[in-house]
Amino acid sequence: MTITYTPTNPVWCSGCGHYGVKGALERAFDVLGIQPCETMLLTGIGCSGSIQNNVNAYGYHSMHGRVLPTATGASIANPDLTVIAAGGDGDGYAIGAGHLVHAFKRNANVLYILMNNAVYGLTKGQDSPTSGSFGQAIADAPIDGIAMGLSIPGTTFLARGFIRQADQLNSLMVQALEHVRAKKGFAFLEVLSPCVTYHDTYPDWNARFYDLDADREYTAEDRGAAFVKTLALNEEGKIPTGMIYHEDRPCFGADWLENDSSPAQLSAHDPHNHRDELQELMGRYLM
C-alpha cells in the first residue's frame, strides 16, 4: 500500500464547536459509505478552514472567501466527486457573500457547510456578519444566510444545525450529502458552532434554538412559509434549526451531465479524439 497523507488532529481550542462539525461529517461518510478518494473537501480560511486537515478526503485550502467558486468549478469538472465546501461565517457571509448569492442562484452540485460562530475566530475575535443577536432589529442587524437563501429562486436545500443537537446535525449532514450525491444541486447547511475562546455563544444559543424538525405543523417545502416562520421565530428571539427549505430540481449542468457520450471528468479528455472537429472548426476561418 502506498503511504499517503493521514488526517491529523485538529488544532482547535478544546470546546470549539468545529469539532462537532467534523464529527457529524465523518459519521455521515460512514452512514453513506462514501469513499475518501471520491470526496473533495474544500475550505476557506479561518479556524473552520482547517477541517480538511482532519478528515479523510482530498483536501483543499482556498483563499479567504473563495471556496464556493472553487468547489463549483471542481464539481462541474468532475461530477463523479462528492464536493464539499466548508468555511466560517466571516468567510461565507462577509468576503464571500457575493459568491454565496451566486452559489444559491446557480445550484451547482456542492454541499456547503457554513460553520457559524458569530465571530472571526482565527483573527482573534472581531465581529462577523452574524455577530450581535439574531433577528434583533438594530441598525447593523446580523445576516441570516438561510433567509437570504430563501430569497434567491435557485435554492434547493437550506438547513441549520447546532453542534449541541448532535442527532439532528448528523441527520441534516446525511440529507445534505444525499442531496448532492443525487445531483440535486447546492445543499446549504449552516451549523451553529460556537467559538469558546472569542465569543462563547453556547449559553445563548442553547437557550434560543428552535427545532423546526420537531414542529409538526412545519413543512420545509413552502418558500414563503419558511420565510415567514423564520421572521416570526427571530422576533421571539429564536433561531430555527432543522430542515428549513427543500426543493427537488436538477443541479446546474444537469442537461449536459445526461449526455453520456463522453467521460464526465473533463480531465479524462484526450484531444486527439477530437481531431476532426478541430479541423472542421478551423475550416470556418479559412479565407
Added chain:
Amino acid sequence: MTITYTPTNPVWCSGCGHYGVKGALERAFDVLGIQPCETMLLTGIGCSGSIQNNVNAYGYHSMHGRVLPTATGASIANPDLTVIAAGGDGDGYAIGAGHLVHAFKRNANVLYILMNNAVYGLTKGQDSPTSGSFGQAIADAPIDGIAMGLSIPGTTFLARGFIRQADQLNSLMVQALEHVRAKKGFAFLEVLSPCVTYHDTYPDWNARFYDLDADREYTAEDRGAAFVKTLALNEEGKIPTGMIYHEDRPCFGADWLENDSSPAQLSAHDPHNHRDELQELMGRYLM
C-alpha cells in the same frame, strides 16, 4: 461666475430605458429643491454608469461593482451630502452582489438606483443575473434584488419602478431621496430600464409589471407579507412595482451623527484642535 463642467447629453442608444431614470432623478431634484453642489452621484461601470455625466451634481465614476462601498464611505465622511449611487444589474447583482448584501445590512445613508435591463449593455449583450424570466423556477433562476433585500434584517427601503410608469417612478424617486435626506438609511430603488439594443424587454415587462401601490390590500410595512406577495406574483409571472417595503429606523452612524460637538464633515477637521488628546494618547505609550 466660475465656469464649471456642465452636464452633457447621454451617449445612450435612442430608446434606452436609462433616459427614464435620468428624467426621474432630475425631476425629483426639482421637486425637493436639492442643490447640485450638495449632491454626489456615484456610479458603477456600464451603460448605466454614465448617468453621472448627464445630471447636474458632483459626479463620480467607480470601478465595476464597487459603487456601494464608495457611496457608503462618502456618506459617512460627509453626512451633509445627498449621496446617490447608481449602476446596472451586472454591476449590482453580479460583481457587486456581496457589497449589496452588506449595504442592505449596514443601512448607510445612500440612495441606490439599480438600473435593471436584464443584460450587460455596455459589453454588448451577455446575460446578467436578472436575465431569463422573472420568477421562473429554472436551474439558473434570476436574482430578485428586492426579495434579497427583504431577507436581510437591516433593510429600510425597498422599491421597484418601471420606466414606462413615469409617475410612479417619479414618486418613488422622491420618496427614496426623502428617506436618505431624513437620514433613515439605505434606500434601494430598482428600476426596470430596458436595453433596446441587446435585450428589448419592453413588451415583456409591459405585460408583466404589477403595480403594488395600486393594490389597496397591500401595505409596505410587513416584511413577511412583502416576501410572500413577491413570490405569489412571481408565480403568476408578474413583477411587482411600487413601494415594496419600508421601515423607519436610523441610519448607520446615527449615534455619532447626533453628537454635534464637531463638524460632521470629516474633511473639516483641523488636527491642531486635538493637540491635547494626541498628547494624552501618546502618554499611554510612555515607558
Added chain:
Amino acid sequence: MNVMTNPGKFQAEPRLCDDLTVCVAGQGGDGSLTIITLLADVLAHHGLHLYRTSNIASRIKGGHASALVRGSHEQFGGLGSAINILVAFDEEAIRMRGQYLTSDAIVIYDTSRGPMPEGIVPHTATVLPVPFSRFSVRELRRDLFKNSFGFGLLSRVIGLNDDDADDYLRNRFKKLSARALDGNRQALKLGFGVADELGLTPGKSMLQLPAGEKQKRLFITGNEAAAFGFLAAGGRFYAGYPITPATEVMDWLGANLPQFDGVMVQAEDELSAINMAIGAALTGARAMTGSSSPGIALMGESISHCGSAEIPMVIVNSQRAGPSTGMPTKIEQGDLGMMISGGNGDFPRIVLSPGDASECFEIGALATNLAQIAQCPVFIALDRALSQDSMTVPVFDLDSVEMNTGKMLSATEVAELDEYKRYSVTEDGISPWAVPGTPGGMSLVTGNERNEWGQVSAEPGNRVTMMDKRARKLGTIKPLLPRAVSYGDTSSKIGIIGVGVAAGIISETYRLLENDGVRLKVHRPRVLFPMLDETLDFIAGCDRVYVVEHSESGQLERVLSGAGANPDKLHGIRKYDGTPFWTDELAELIKDAEGAQ
C-alpha cells in the same frame, strides 16, 4: 486636391496595387465594418495577405468609428504607415483619418451633409464626392444601405467586375432576409451608377489588384487563436466574465467548448472566474481563465495562490489602455509589470508573449501544457490589437499540438509508489500529483506554506526547502519556453526589442530603416518571465537597444533592466496615446534617436 467631376481623368492606366490599405470611417452604427469585410473577401481572393482592425470610440452608440483593412503581397502583422483609400461618411472621419492618407490617396466622401472640410486631405489626393446617405435614404429608404452603395463605387475604383462584386455581396449577406439582400443589391447598383457618372465605367478603374490566387490561409484574431490553441491542447474548462477586449475568448469558448464536451461558465465576477478555473484545474481538467487589465488586477491574490499551492492555470490577459478603467478599446502594453510582479510574495510564474495570430495559437496550446507541467500560473499576454484584429496566417498545424500533463499520476502509478506526497521535494522542483478521485492519492493542497504532505508548516527549514523547490521549476521549464524571433543584420550593434502588437510593426519598420541605410538587428522575446538568457545576451551584444513599447513608463524596459540588462543601453521608444505605431512614425523616431547618438 482633385475633386473628381471630370470623367476624362480616368483615362490613365490603373496603378497596380499589391499593398493597399482601405479605411471606412463614420459614426458608430454607420456600418463601416460591412464594407471592410466585403473588401477583405475581395483582397483575399487576389492572393493578398490581410490585416483588419477597427477603431471604436468608447461610446455606446455614435462616436467616431472606423474599420481598416490592408491587403498586401507580403504578410505584415500590422497596418503599415498610411491609408490608400478612405471612405468617409462624415467630417469627423476626415479629421480623424485624413492626416494618415498617402499622397496619392483616393478619398470617397459622403457629401450628404455638405462639402468635405478643406486643408486636411493631401492636395495630391483624388477625391470622389458622393452624397451616399442622401441617395440611400432617397432611393432605398434606409441610411444603412450606404455601405453596399459605397462598396459598388469602390469595386469600380479597384477594378472589380460588377458581377463579381455582386457575388461577394450575396455571399456575405446570405443570411439576410431576401428583402434586405435585395435592398443591398440595389444599393450596389446605385454605386455602379455613380461610378459611371464619375467616369469609372466598367474596365476603367483607378487601381488594379494583382492577379494572385486565393491561398489557403486562416483569417483570425489573436483572441480566437489563443482560445483555439487552448482547445486543441485539450483545454476543457473556461470561466470568465465579460470585459473589452477579452470577451471574445469567453464567447468563443462558450460557443465551441460544448461540442468538445467542455464547459464554459460565465461567472459572477473575475474572482469567481479564476477560482472556478482553480476548482476545475484541481481535478486535473485543463483550465483557463482570462480577462483584460482591470479584471486581471482583481485576480492578483488568486494568481499568487496558484503559484503557492502549485495549481496549473492559464490566464489570458487581453491588455487594454489603463490605468483603472482607462480606455477599454485602446491599445496599451501597460500590464507587464503587473503580470511579472503582481500578486503577493515570491512565486514561480510564466509570462508568454505571442506576436501574431499563429503564435497565439501555438502559445495557447503551449501554455496549456506548461501550466500542468510546471503546476503554476502561465500568462498569455495579448494586447488590444493582437486580441481583436484579424490577420491571415498559415493554416494551424493541428498535428503538432501535443498534450503533456506533466507529472499527473494515474491510479496505477500511485499504487506503484512507496509513498505519495503531494508536495514531494524533487530535483526539478515539480512534484508528481494525483487528482481527487484517484484511489490512494489522498493529499492536501493549500496556499499556506506546508510540508511535503501538504500540512501547514511554518518551520523555517521546511520553508526554505519549499521556496527553493518552487523556484527551481523555472529552471526546469526554461528549455520548453519559446525562443525569441531574431533577424536583421547580426553584425550591427544596434538592436530593437518589442513584443505583441509591436512585433508586426517592427518587422516592417526594420525594412524601411534598412532601405534608409540604418542597419539593425531585431529581437522579439516570446517569454517575458522568466527572462531567457538569449535576450540578455542580445542586449549585451549591442551598443544600444531601442525598446519599442506601448507604455508611458516603459514597463518592458524596466522588465529588461530588472532582469539584469544594462539599463544604460536601453532607449525607450514609447507610444501611449492608445493607437499603435505607424511604421513610418516608428522609423522616424528611431532615425531621430540614431541621429542624436
Added chain:
Amino acid sequence: MNVMTNPGKFQAEPRLCDDLTVCVAGQGGDGSLTIITLLADVLAHHGLHLYRTSNIASRIKGGHASALVRGSHEQFGGLGSAINILVAFDEEAIRMRGQYLTSDAIVIYDTSRGPMPEGIVPHTATVLPVPFSRFSVRELRRDLFKNSFGFGLLSRVIGLNDDDADDYLRNRFKKLSARALDGNRQALKLGFGVADELGLTPGKSMLQLPAGEKQKRLFITGNEAAAFGFLAAGGRFYAGYPITPATEVMDWLGANLPQFDGVMVQAEDELSAINMAIGAALTGARAMTGSSSPGIALMGESISHCGSAEIPMVIVNSQRAGPSTGMPTKIEQGDLGMMISGGNGDFPRIVLSPGDASECFEIGALATNLAQIAQCPVFIALDRALSQDSMTVPVFDLDSVEMNTGKMLSATEVAELDEYKRYSVTEDGISPWAVPGTPGGMSLVTGNERNEWGQVSAEPGNRVTMMDKRARKLGTIKPLLPRAVSYGDTSSKIGIIGVGVAAGIISETYRLLENDGVRLKVHRPRVLFPMLDETLDFIAGCDRVYVVEHSESGQLERVLSGAGANPDKLHGIRKYDGTPFWTDELAELIKDAEGAQ
C-alpha cells in the same frame, strides 16, 4: 553544561548586563508574554532601550510560542545575535531556541515533564532546573501561575530586590481580581523560594542591571505608530478588514478615531475597505486603508483606480510571508514588486519604507499629507516585525506634524477662478480640486481617461496630455520625500542596502563588521518608489553593494536594477525562512561574500 544544584556556584561577582536578551518559550497559551512584559518594565526602569517580539505558530491554540525582550544601553532596532536567558517551559522550547543561546547563557528549565534534552544548549551555559508547572499546580492549583513563579526566580537571577519585583507585578496586574493578583503574588514568592534553594538568595544574583534611570520614551509597535502618525496628521477615516499582521492598525484606529470624531469601519472585505476609503477621500476627508499582503493583492484594481482618477489614498501594507496565505505570522518583504508594479496600467504612486517605530509615525503623517498633495496612492510598506514588534523610541514630536491638504480649494477659492476643471493640466501635474459640497465646484471624477473637465475621452492627443500630466506628479513631490539614512565609512567602496526590519539589523551588523575590520557604508532608502537619485548615486559610488532582504527572488534587488542601478554591482543577501536575520548571521554572510571577492 552546568546544572545548578550547588548554591556555592553563585559566590562569583554578578556580570554587568547592559545588553540582555531574554526569551520565554513554551506552548501557545503558556503565557510567555506575561514574563516578558514584566521584564520589559524592569529593563526600562534601568534606563535600557527595549525591543520586544514574539513568535507564535500559525495555530489556534498550542504550538510553539515564544516571547523575547532585549534591553540594551544603545537603541537597536532588533534582537541582535543571541539569547542570554531562556525560560523554557518544555522540550520544544529548548529545541527551537536552544541553538540561539550565548555561550554564557542562563537557562531556566521546567522539569515538570522530565529532564532537559541533552546536547542542544551550549555546554558552557548555566541551567537552573525547576518544576514550574508541577509546583504551580500543586501549590496554587493553576498552571498559569508558573509565569509569576518564573518571574520570581528571574528577579533573583538579575538581582532585582524582592519588593521591587512585587511592585512590578502588582503594577502590571492591577486590573486583575484581588484573588488572581493574590495567586500571582504567591507564585512570585514561590519563585523566591526556589531561588533561595538554588543559592540565589537576595543580594546574590548572577547578573546585574545597569544603574541607569528610566527615560521618557515610547514603547510602541510600527502598526500603532503608523496609525498614530495618520491620526496626528488629521487622518479621520479608516476602513479595513481583519488580517494578520495588519489588524492592529484597524483596531487601534477603531479604538481611537471616535475620540477625534473620526470613523473606523470594518468592511465586508478588502475591496469594500479601500472603496469606502475612496468614498471618504473624495469628500476631502483624510482617508486610509490597510491590510497585509493577500488583502493588498485584492486591492490592486482599486489602487490603480486611485492612480488614474487622482484620488488621495494611504495604504498600509503590513507584509507577511507569502505567496498566497503563506505564513501569516512570519516575516517577509515579498510585496515590493507588487506595490511598485501591481495594478493595471501606468500610474503614479509612492511607496514609503520606514525602518523603525519613529519613522512609522513620521511616515504615517507624511503619507497622509502626500496623498492629498499628489492625489495618488501612497503605500506605507511595513513588515511583520516592524508592524508588531514593540520598541522604545523617542517621544514623538507632535508639533512637527503639519496638515497640508495640497491644492484643495475652498468655496471662496473656487469663486475666484475663471473656470474650474477637476483635471486641469498644470505644470506640476497636480490639479486644484474642489470636494463635493463646495458650491460651484461641480466636476466629474472617473477612472476612465478623460479630458480636463472629467469627461470621458479616448482622443489620442488628450490621452498623452493626461498621462504626461499624471506622470509629472512624481517629479513634483520628489523634494517632499524622505531622504535615505546613510552612515558608515564613506571612503569604502562596499555598500549595504536594506529596508524595513533589516534597518535595525543592519545598523548593528555594520558595527560587528567594523569591529572585524570590514569597513562599509550603509544606505537605507525610505522611498522605494519613485526611486530617488541618491540611491542610484550611492550604488554608482560603490564597487559592490550587498542588498539585504527577506525575499527569495530578491525583489529589492530587482527594484533597484529596474530603476537603473547596475545589476552587476548588486549582491543579494537573502533570507526567506520567515525569521529575521540575526546580526551575527548577517555579518558572517557578508564576510563570506567579501572573502569570495
